[in-house]
Amino acid sequence: MRYLLLLLALCFSQYSYANNVILEHCEKEENFKKSSFLLFNKGNFLSLGACVGAQLMERGELKKVSLVCAEKMEELDSPLGILGLSKAETIQAGVCAGVINYINKNYNNKVYQCKKGKVAIKALITKAGDLTMSRNAIRDLLCEKKRR
């Protein structure tokens, strides 16, 4: 019996994906260690995602914006709440929020007027593709020049 239980435990045990590579800046900023990936803390994962999104925007290495923002929309709309979320989905939702925050922080000034919230998310889902996008391309999707 004991050996059977051991066998079952071996067969059903999962891989652990704690071996990850986070951007260095975010690892320091959010105090995110490898061990933080073991447990699922929604708030931590969202803020890590936001930091990663802002960093990627600065470097201009952002990919798959529409997919990432679809996850954010799912996170907002899901009737199951946290039950329907995975770690990867939560980080992706955070990335979308980070992108929109970054645009609003840096470009929402006298020249431009930028979208916020669900309107911005929907605009990114429909218009942004899967390819790498520069800062200016995303800014043009979200912001309009004010008329004078």
Place this chain on the structure above:
Amino acid sequence: MDANAWGDNRNDDPSDRKFQYKANSATAILDEMDFIDRQSKKLRLFDPQNVYCFKNAKPSLFQSFVHFVTMLVSFTCLVYLWRHFHLAKAIEVVGAGTVSSSTVMNDLFKFAFILVIFYAIVVLSKLVEHMATDRYRLAMLANSFNRTALDLFTLLILLWICKKLFGGVPAVFANGVYADIGDLFIYAVEIVIIYRGFRFCHKEVAQ
């Protein structure tokens, strides 16, 4: 009118009728006993209910061997299904490395599946020694595993047929809110199948 004209005068004699009834019922009882005897010696592979029903009949050595082999086969099938569908899949998130993409609901149901099977096995192993023989336990366990594997494969084939009918997974259920609700529904069906497969392991054996 003569009673013999009908070729049958048994009904006229009460004692004769009684004798006929007794004879009929005796042969019927003999037939039934024969039937039960044959049923108790039958080899069962997907039928935990009847294994429980005929718990006093001891399976032969050959039957126990077949039980053992089929149990291993169906256990392997279950492990294959598990690895194929329920193992955590990692996806690449740019800027954060590879992260597990299994949802919380997924993990909870995995835990529930293992709990149901473990509970059944533990209860079966703790049945009173002189009430349940080892061969009964083996037969019950093998039947439960076979039944569960068969039902899960049936569910899989039904889902496959649905997929073919609709020409691939509909876009609504591929990703997003409705995908999670669809997952929840399938998990609920799976846990009912597993519970039903192993429910006769919980039953008390008393003679």
